[in-house]
Amino acid sequence: MNMFARIGAVALCLAAPAFAGDAQAPEGAELYFVNLEDGARVSSPVTVIFGLKGMGVAPAGTEAEGAGHHHLFIDRSAYSADKAAAGIPKDAYHRHFGAGETQVELMLSPGEHSLQLVLGDANHAPHDPPVASDRIVITVE
Numbered sequence: 516m517n518m519f520a521r522i523g524a525v526a527l528c529l530a531a532p533a534f535a536g537d538a539q540a541p542e543g544a545e546l547y548f549v550n551l552e553d554g555a556r557v558s559s560p561v562t563v564i565f566g567l568k569g570m571g572v573a574p575a576g577t578e579a580e581g582a583g584h585h586h587l588f589i590d591r592s593a594y595s596a597d598k599a600a601a602g603i604p605k606d607a608y609h610r611h612f613g614a615g616e617t618q619v620e621l622m623l624s625p626g627e628h629s630l631q632l633v634l635g636d637a638n639h640a641p642h643d644p645p646v647a648s649d650r651i652v653i654t655v656e
Contacts, residue, residue, distance in 0.1 A: 537636070537640070537643070538580075538583065538636035538637070538640070538642045538643065539580075539642065539643055540570065540634075540642035540643060540644055540645070540646045541569050541570060541581050542569075543568075543569050544567075544568065544569040544570045544634075544642075544646045545566075545567070545568040545569060545646075546565070546566070546567055546585075546632045546633070546634055546646050546647055546648045547566040547567075547568075547632070547648050547649070548563065548564070548565070548566065548630070548632065548648060548651060549564035549565065549566040550562065550563070550564045551563060551564075551630070551651060551653060552651060553649070553651040553652060553653075554651075554652065554653070554654075555651070555653045555654070556653070556654045556656055557653055557654070557655055557656070558655065558656055559621070559622055559623045559624070559625075559655050560620045560621060560622050560623075561620070561621045561623055561653070561655065562618065562619075562620050563587065563618060563619050563620075563621060563630065564617065564618040565585045565587075565612075565616075565617045565618060565632055567585075567617075567634070567646075569581075570582055570583060570634065570646065572584060572585070572615050572617060573615060573637070574613060574614050574615040575611070575613030575614075575635070575637060575638075575639060576613070576637050576638075577637055578637045579637070583634040583635050583636050583637075583642060583646070584611075584612055584613050584614075584615055584616075584634070584635055584639075585612040585616065585617065585632055585633075585634060585635075586603050586609060586610065586611055586612065586632065586633045586634070586635050586639070587609075587610040587612070587619065587630065587631075587632055588608065588609055588610075588629075588630070588631040588632075588633060588650075589607070589608050589609075589610065589621070589623075589628060589629070589630060590608055590628055590629055591608050591609070591629065591631065593631060593650040594631055594633050594641075594645065594647050594650070595645070595647070602639070602640055602641075603633060603635055603639050603640070603641065605639075611635070611639065613639070623655045624655065625655050625656060626654070626655060627652055627653070627654050627655075628652070628653055628654075628655060629650055629651065629652050629653075630650070630651050630652075630653065631647060631648055631649070631650040631651070632647065632648040633645065633646070633647045633648075634646040634647070
């Protein structure tokens with residue numbers, strides 16, 4: 516193995532914990548929408564209430580076993596275990612609720628919008644295995 520390959524391998528090993536999510540999710544943990552279901556017709560602003568079973572909510576930066584904070588994916592493809600290594604981006608389509616919030620009011624334009632919740636650990640990385648809600652599609656009238 517040449518020197519550059521060794522350096523790359525070491526860098527990958529050191530960076531992996533930042534993306535993979537070292538926090539373990541308890542078996543049976545469930546993330547869901549309390550007040551919305553797939554196919555719902557709503558008006559804007561849309562109140563979205565986050566539900567969580569089998570785990571607790573803790574602010575970002577708080578190392579707490581069996582806890583995390585919410586992230587809301589808006590108009591993104593479904594999140595799954597194979598995407599967990601990429602981490603959770605922070606932009607208009609990936610909302611972070613690092614203060615431990617359990618609901619939000621969204622201003623959404625008329626039309627169809629997809630929503631999915633993903634729980635993140637103290638460092639905004641998904642748990643292992645990732646704890647995510649079903650992806651739902653709502654229509655804003």
